[in-house]
Amino acid sequence: ETAVFQTPNYHVTQVGNEVSFNCKQTLGHDTMYWYKQDSKKLLKIMFSYNNKQLIVNETVPRRFSPQSSDKAHLNLRIKSVEPEDSAVYLCASSYYTGQLYFGEGSKLTVL
Amino acid sequence: GQQVQQSPASLVLQEGENAELQCNFSSTATQLQWFYQRPGGSLVSLLYNPSGTKHTGRLTSTTVTKERRSSLHISSSQITDSGTYFCAMEPGANTGKLTFGHGTILRVHP
Secondary structure, eight states, X not given: OOOEEEEOSEEEEOTTOOEEEEEEEXXXXXXXXXXXXXXXXXXXXXXXXXXXXXXXXXXXXXXXXXXXXXXXXXXXXXXXXXXXXOEEEEEEEESXXXXXXXXXXXXXXXX | OOSEEEEOSEEEEETTOOEEEEEEESSOEEEEEEEXXXXXXXXXXXXXXXXXXXXXXXXXXXXXXXXXXEEEEEOSOOGGGOEEEEXXXXXXXXXXXXXXXXXXEEEEEO
């Protein structure tokens, strides 16, 4: 049962374009996350928000920016994509320090 | 160094055999979770087990916090169990982030 919804699930774009991924959770959780999964399947956290407050901001390029309108939504914007941004971006939610639930992922291909 | 180490990196089984996946971590874990991912699929939470033993269906996880390790036992494996299994832990209290291992790729043959 999917309760973390991501759109779009696939996106192909060219270097320099702007991309946005949207994420919404219906679980009533107070914390949301963005993870990046690279071609080797390694998962790394990028950002996390707790009640709309940024609590984790790993070392990611400045072209990445999270946007949270409320605790149920966390979007990810990439201002000017680079080839190395090709990856799967996974949104997740939880109660703070609790069990994580992931969305289906948004696969980005940068040509 | 890598904070979460999983072994084996890959495992091939005949249908019906049991699997034992290991996860070792370099710092105290306040949270420990096992995930499953089918090729091209999403991450599915299997077990949330920061300490002790938990069961769900054919899965059993045992986490020994003091020894900084966790295991996932899959009994009577099925072809549909094939995929990648990830262990993830929170290194320290209330950091708000999970650190993932590299995963164990499981292939179950008929």
